Amino acid sequence: MSSSSAAPAAKPPMRDALVAAAFRLFSEHGYEQTTVDDIVALAGVGRRSFFRYFPAKEDVVFPDHERCLADMTAFLAAGGEECEPVRRVCDSARMVLHMYAENPAFSVQRYRLTRKVAGLRASELSVVWRYERAMAGYLRGRFTGHPDGTLRADVIAAAVVAAHNNALRSWLRSDGRGDAVAALDHALGYVQREFGRPQETAAGRTTVWPGSAPDGGDAPHPDDVLVLVTRRDAPLWRVVQELETATRRA
Amino acid sequence: MSSSSAAPAAKPPMRDALVAAAFRLFSEHGYEQTTVDDIVALAGVGRRSFFRYFPAKEDVVFPDHERCLADMTAFLAAGGEECEPVRRVCDSARMVLHMYAENPAFSVQRYRLTRKVAGLRASELSVVWRYERAMAGYLRGRFTGHPDGTLRADVIAAAVVAAHNNALRSWLRSDGRGDAVAALDHALGYVQREFGRPQETAAGRTTVWPGSAPDGGDAPHPDDVLVLVTRRDAPLWRVVQELETATRRA
Numbered sequence: 291m292s293s294s295s296a297a298p299a300a301k302p303p304m305r306d307a308l309v310a311a312a313f314r315l316f317s318e319h320g321y322e323q324t325t326v327d328d329i330v331a332l333a334g335v336g337r338r339s340f341f342r343y344f345p346a347k348e349d350v351v352f353p354d355h356e357r358c359l360a361d362m363t364a365f366l367a368a369g370g371e372e373c374e375p376v377r378r379v380c381d382s383a384r385m386v387l388h389m390y391a392e393n394p395a396f397s398v399q400r401y402r403l404t405r406k407v408a409g410l411r412a413s414e415l416s417v418v419w420r421y422e423r424a425m426a427g428y429l430r431g432r433f434t435g436h437p438d439g440t441l442r443a444d445v446i447a448a449a450v451v452a453a454h455n456n457a458l459r460s461w462l463r464s465d466g467r468g469d470a471v472a473a474l475d476h477a478l479g480y481v482q483r484e485f486g487r488p489q490e491t492a493a494g495r496t497t498v499w500p501g502s503a504p505d506g507g508d509a510p511h512p513d514d515v516l517v518l519v520t521r522r523d524a525p526l527w528r529v530v531q532e533l534e535t536a537t538r539r540a
Numbered sequence: 541m542s543s544s545s546a547a548p549a550a551k552p553p554m555r556d557a558l559v560a561a562a563f564r565l566f567s568e569h570g571y572e573q574t575t576v577d578d579i580v581a582l583a584g585v586g587r588r589s590f591f592r593y594f595p596a597k598e599d600v601v602f603p604d605h606e607r608c609l610a611d612m613t614a615f616l617a618a619g620g621e622e623c624e625p626v627r628r629v630c631d632s633a634r635m636v637l638h639m640y641a642e643n644p645a646f647s648v649q650r651y652r653l654t655r656k657v658a659g660l661r662a663s664e665l666s667v668v669w670r671y672e673r674a675m676a677g678y679l680r681g682r683f684t685g686h687p688d689g690t691l692r693a694d695v696i697a698a699a700v701v702a703a704h705n706n707a708l709r710s711w712l713r714s715d716g717r718g719d720a721v722a723a724l725d726h727a728l729g730y731v732q733r734e735f736g737r738p739q740e741t742a743a744g745r746t747t748v749w750p751g752s753a754p755d756g757g758d759a760p761h762p763d764d765v766l767v768l769v770t771r772r773d774a775p776l777w778r779v780v781q782e783l784e785t786a787t788r789r790a
Contacts, residue, residue: 416661449698
């Protein structure tokens with residue numbers, strides 16, 4: 291993923307200093323008890339400097355989400371027709387995890403804070419909702435003209451976000467020790483197996499999972515279940531042929 | 541669903557009067573410009589009466605969610621081992637829709653209000669999150685000991701909520717004119733087809749959708765796709781036999 295593996299844009303030191311001062315005060319005195327004046331005093335800057343970077347106190351808690359949301363939106367928009375859409379959305383979720391995983395100590399500290407402060411939890415839900423809408427918007431575009439396109443787009447976006455959050459929370463609860471990327475790959479693998487289908491199935495064509503995903507997708511999953519999807523009008527001999535091939539491969 | 545089809549519990553008239561007064565003022569003067577004092581003055585009651593029913597001004601906008609959340613939680617808890625868990629969660633989502641659909645004019649009015657006021661939107665996201673956590677909690681319990689039980693629970697709960705919201709929003713955007721229940725049935729049918737599997741598949745057993753869901757599920761969907769799920773160790777003759785039956789029925 292080019293945008294997340296590229297070196298992060300240099301952040302102004304003053305912005306970093308404000309975030310560090312804020313989190314030190316939040317942990318020492320509590321979030322509610324800390325004012326913007328306290329933060330700027332500790333950081334040694336003026337109030338206006340604070341509001342140049344953050345619209346309000348709560349925004350200092352999520353300093354990188356706006357950038358990440360912009361990166362994700364650009365990444366999705368850059369995905370052409372050749373991209374399998376569910377895979378693209380899963381990759382966009384990897385960008386969000388990358389933001390958390392590049393600074394484990396800060397992410398764990400924030401996780402503990404948002405669990406304690408109801409208002410921050412609400413802010414986080416709003417952020418998550420914006421990620422989900424970005425993914426759903428992309429999928430709606432890709433599914434235009436498909437039956438139930440908007441329904442599928444909304445459900446898949448929600449499933450990807452839930453899988454991401456499941457992996458992220460496990461990692462945060464392990465104090466950032468486990469392998470966040472492996473946990474996310476596993477969680478997204480589940481969603482891709484549920485929803486990541488070939489885009490077009492020609493009449494009479496038969497596709498068997500796992501093992502022959504035409505998008506060059508995941509390696510066969512070591513599962514004991516075989517799933518076969520076929521048009522009803524596919525001739526039975528053709529279905530049996532595919533089935534024989536698939537079970538022989540297994 | 542017994543709890544949602546039963547007659548709603550009688551609501552205190554004063555509570556209803558406060559909600560009606562609040563929405564009249566919100567639409568005439570805007571949400572932000574309306575104070576609790578304005579609301580109680582129009583309803584002809586004292587401030588203490590307001591706070592007996594609602595912790596804060598924003599809670600008057602969502603007067604029935606607490607009751608609905610309690611009903612849903614009880615409904616889920618009452619579902620025994622014999623219930624197919626995904627179906628149970630879908631039924632619990634029907635309870636939420638019922639709350640909206642029993643008063644279309646009020647629901648549409650509130651929808652317009654929450655779209656305009658960012659703070660209310662955040663409150664609504666918190667409410668939706670609580671519904672989702674209730675569903676996920678139930679599913680986690682049902683999937684205890686299954687591989688990836690918590691992941692599946694979280695993803696399915698999110699998918700059900702997204703399908704519900706997709707149907708609900710379509711209905712609200714139609715000014716409450718369309719058939720909300722039919723829209724929800726359609727949306728949840730998609731989720732059930734994706735995730736609603738037989739709980740246990742004995743080794744060698746083969747199950748074909750649509751048409752032979754062992755939980756006495758949906759009527760066959762008029763789709764042109766046939767899905768077959770089987771253990772890899774099922775004998776091929778048994779798979780072909782099921783396939784023949786299914787394609788003949790189609």
